[in-house]
Amino acid sequence: MNSDKPIVLFLCTGNSARSQMAEAFLRTHAGDRFEACSAGLEPKGVHPLTIAVMDEVGISLEGQHSKSLTEYLGKIPARYVIFVCENAEQSCPRVWPFALMSFCMPFPDPAAAEGTEEERLQAFRDVRDQIEQRILEWLQAIPNSSHESGISPAPPQ
DSSP: OOOSSOEEEEEESSSSSHHHHHHHHHHHHHTTTOEEEEEESSOOOOOHHHHHHHHHTTOOOTTOOOOBGGGTTTTSOEEEEEESSHHHHHHSOSOOTTOSEEEEOOOOOGGGOOSSHHHHHHHHHHHHHHHHHHHHHHHHHSOTTHHHHTOOOOOOO
16 A cells, blocks of 8 residues: 555445445545455455445446455555444554544444345445435545644544
8 A cells, every 4th residue: 555645544344335335435436545445354255245336326336355454454544434334343453553533423323234135235226325425525524635734524424
């Protein structure tokens, strides 16, 4: 990771859905301002429905794969660490070297959704849309120069 941009690390349990979506949305909406990455406590591979619902909004997950948090912990200077599930927030280390801020932006786990294929697909769509909205709100709350000044508001609730 050779970037002058602040690194934002999204964490969840499996790195199969929510954190993958958040990484892709941040890269899409603010890749010029931030380096986005994601990881999980127990990587499970990118869920096929995650790929499908991101394709629906024109965002390809090509090149993204499930990664373990050990690939990043103590190895990259993540400026922001954002937990996208409560399990990851409770289970991950609380102190991140170099991080200016860590906070939780929890979303329901769409991979846990039950029902018909269409109902499960809708659960992924709902979470996808929630994640994009929260990422956009967070980006609006951070001035363009925030990574230089250290100002880093938590996301709107």
